[in-house]
Amino acid sequence: GQNIDQPTEMTATEGAIVQINCTYQTSGFNGLFWYQQHAGEAPTFLSYNVLDGLEEKGRFSSFLSRSKGYSYLLLKELQMKDSASYLCAVLSGGYNKLIFGAGTRLAVHP
Amino acid sequence: DADVTQTPRNRITKTGKRIMLECSQTKGHDRMYWYRQDPGLGLRLIYYSFDVKDINKGEISDGYSVSRQAQAKFSLSLESAIPNQTALYFCATSVDNLEQFFGPGTRLTVL
Numbered sequence: 475g476q477n478i479d480q481p482t483e484m485t486a487t488e489g490a491i492v493q494i495n496c497t498y499q500t501s502g503f504n505g506l507f508w509y510q511q512h513a514g515e516a517p518t519f520l521s522y523n524v525l526d527g528l529e530e531k532g533r534f535s536s537f538l539s540r541s542k543g544y545s546y547l548l549l550k551e552l553q554m555k556d557s558a559s560y561l562c563a564v565l566s567g568g569y570n571k572l573i574f575g576a577g578t579r580l581a582v583h584p
Numbered sequence: 585d586a587d588v589t590q591t592p593r594n595r596i597t598k599t600g601k602r603i604m605l606e607c608s609q610t611k612g613h614d615r616m617y618w619y620r621q622d623p624g625l626g627l628r629l630i631y632y633s634f635d636v637k638d639i640n641k642g643e644i645s646d647g648y649s650v651s652r653q654a655q656a657k658f659s660l661s662l663e664s665a666i667p668n669q670t671a672l673y674f675c676a677t678s679v680d681n682l683e684q685f686f687g688p689g690t691r692l693t694v695l
Contacts, residue, residue: 482624504681516674516686517627561626570681571642572617576626 476500478575480562485581486552494547494578496562504565508536508547511559511577520547520560549580557582587611588687590675596693603662605690607675613685615678616658618642618650620671621689627674633658665694 478498486492498506505524509517523529523538523545535548547560559577566573588609597603607616618630619642629642633652647669651659662669670693676684 478626507683514689516688518686519683522683563627565681571629571632572627572684573629574619574627576624 476564476566476573478562478564478573480560480575480578482576483579483581485583486549488552488554488582488584490552491548491550492552492580494549494560494562494580496545496547496575498543498545498562498564498573498575500564500566500573502566503540504570506536506538506545507563507565507572508534508545509561509563511561513558517561552582554582554584556580588675588677588685590673590687590690592690593688594691596695597665598695599664599666601665601694603665603692605660605673605675605692607658607660607687609656609675609677609685609687611677611685612655613677613679614655615680616652617676617678617684618648618658618660619674619676620644620669621674622671630660662692665692667694670694 480496508520511517521536528537533550538545559579561577562575563572591606617632619627621627628644631650632640649661673690675687678684
């Protein structure tokens with residue numbers, strides 16, 4: 475079967491660092507995406523990993539370990555506007571379909 | 585102007601009615617997708633299309649149909665709406681296996 479797990483909710487303080495974990499078991503793997511989604515809005519692309527290691531993009535970094543079926547999204551210098559849901563998604567299968575996790579709702583407090 | 589648009593943005597309908605949701609894109613992408621989002625379940629793929637006239641079922645296609653008559657348009661139909669189809673529906677586009685670009689969503693309520 476296909477399964478993507480991530481924590482349901484997290485809280486953090488403005489200015490701090492938070493790590494959102496994602497573990498996956500899918501039939502085939504062709505890459506892992508992280509999306510940000512503010513309440514009631516469309517998901518927007520944050521990062522893409524296809525090889526093991528860390529990808530850094532400004533305040534956001536994403537890590538992938540294919541052998542462990544594990545990824546994390548690291549958010550530094552948290553801002554109030556980072557309060558949103560963060561969706562982990564795996565590109566899997568012969569037709570390269572995106573399989574989404576249920577999302578992690580992050581609340582940033584002053 | 586937005587690259588991916590959806591109409592309507594909100595719709596309330598009754599059980600048994602036929603509903604069509606429209607998606608249009610100006611990005612020139614070949615691939616288009618329809619997802620639904622329910623609280624606690626994340627985004628689930630309904631149908632996808634890699635080219636005009638190409639239609640593929642996703643994980644939850646029962647009760648839905650789609651039409652891709654032009655590269656820029658991908659329509660989702662509910663032939664006979666039922667209450668458990670109440671959800672937030674997103675259209676998305678992509679080039680090959682790269683990032684997907686999502687429309688603003690359609691909030692559908694079936695009474």
